[in-house]
Amino acid sequence: MAMEQSAVIDGRLVAPDQSQFLAPSAGLPSFLQDGAGFTPLDSNSDGPVQPFPRSPKLQRKAAKDQKPSQELLSQRLEGLKAERAKTDAHIQSLKKRKADLSRTTEVMKHQVQEHFESMLRVLKQDEQAVLDSLDMDLKRTGTRLDQILKNWVKHQEQVMKSISIILGAMNKTSTAEEDKGQSEIVSPKRPDASEMEIKLNHKRFEKLLKTLSTISKNIKAQLQRKTLLLDSRPTVIDRQTCHSQIAVTSTGRGATFSTALGSAPEHLLQFDKVCCALGSPPTTAGLSYWEVDVRCCSNWAVGVAYGSLQRKGQDKGAKLGRNRNSWCLELKNGNLSAWHNDRHMVCQGGGRSPPERVGVWVNYDKGQLTFYDADRMVALQRFSAAVTPVFDRAHHQFTEPLYPAVRFLEPAESQSWPNHMEFCYSL
Secondary structure (H helix, E strand, C coil): CCCCCCEEECCEEECCCCHHHCCCCCCCCHHHHCCCCCCCCCCCCCCCCCCCCCCHHHHHHHHHHCCCCHHHHHHHHHHHHHHHHHHHHHHHHHHHHHHHHHHHHHHHHHHHHHHHHHHHHHHHHHHHHHHHHHHHHHHHHHHHHHHHHHHHHHHHHHHHHHHHHHHHHHCCCCCHHHHHHHHHCCCCCCCCHHHHHCCCCHHHHHHHHHHHHHHHHHHHHHHHHHHHHCCECCCEECHHHCCCCEEECCCCCEEEECCCCCCCCCCCCCCCCCCEEEEECCECCCEEEEEEECCCCCCEEEEEEECCCCCCCCCHHHCCCCCCCEEEEEEECCEEEEEECCEEEECCCCCCCCCCEEEEEEECCCCEEEEEECCCCEEEEEECCCCCCCCCCCCCCCCCCEEEEEEECCCCCCCCCCCEEEEECCC
């Protein structure tokens, strides 16, 4: 019997009778054993073999590493030249705007100087007129005194002559002419009472000084006020918020309290119990200033409020200054006070009489609010981020739009005229 030849499979020596029972090699899958579904790589290809598509990142990197063509470089160059031209044009435009700003500012400064020079000329002319009037008073008084002085000098000469005549008679050396003059000895002269009335008009001068002092204060106040008026704007009353006893004028700026209830249907934003109204537009940023004429109102409150201020009911949530959502200046029974969060402070800057116009200045971004006597530009109360010993908290910023607000307080029993307030607009 012939000897069967051994076989070597997968590096192992296998007996001939076992080779037919061996499993496929563990290193290769069965479908590779028979070549099914397998395509060998082309080893004769010139370029690198890429079995899978490249990721976008690798594609961008490859495009970046690839040397750009002349056509692509030309396109980039044209694009950069166009960008340079646009940039140069924009820079020139900015330089022109800067030059225009400088020229415009110089024109503005010149116009402001003209106005101030005009005011200075008026002041100089008035100063000269006042000085001339003082000179006229001096001349008029001096002329009268010169006449009185002339009469007294003449009397003095007569007295001296009489003294000489008497001395001659006493020495018995008088001539016949001197003896004749003894009978003409001058009699004593008494000052006339009207002489004491010849003097400068001091009362008129004192009135002049008081008037000039008042004018000076008014000029100072108006110069300060003009800075605030630059931030002023027309303010009108929002009719939808008015209490039914408030009648709004046709201009929308005036509000009158009436004892009769209005017939208009109640609005959702309307105050139903507190006689209050809000103004428009609200302040949401920057600086704002407005004034309220309160001359024809005996008891009032002027202030600002958030739109979230309570409108229904008559508790503290709906009253100006009695909650965290509102601030106000209030005049009641002749007493002036500032209110916020149901705390108040008596205002001492109002002087003897209450203000006739209330100025309200808001710096929304810094959380500052100031009430002024607008005629004298005296600050009556300031609310700011600074800590105050009276009010419950110091707010650091406003959190909602601020609306102008007015409130009619209960008038005095003896008052017979209607209460009226009006938003002023001076520019």
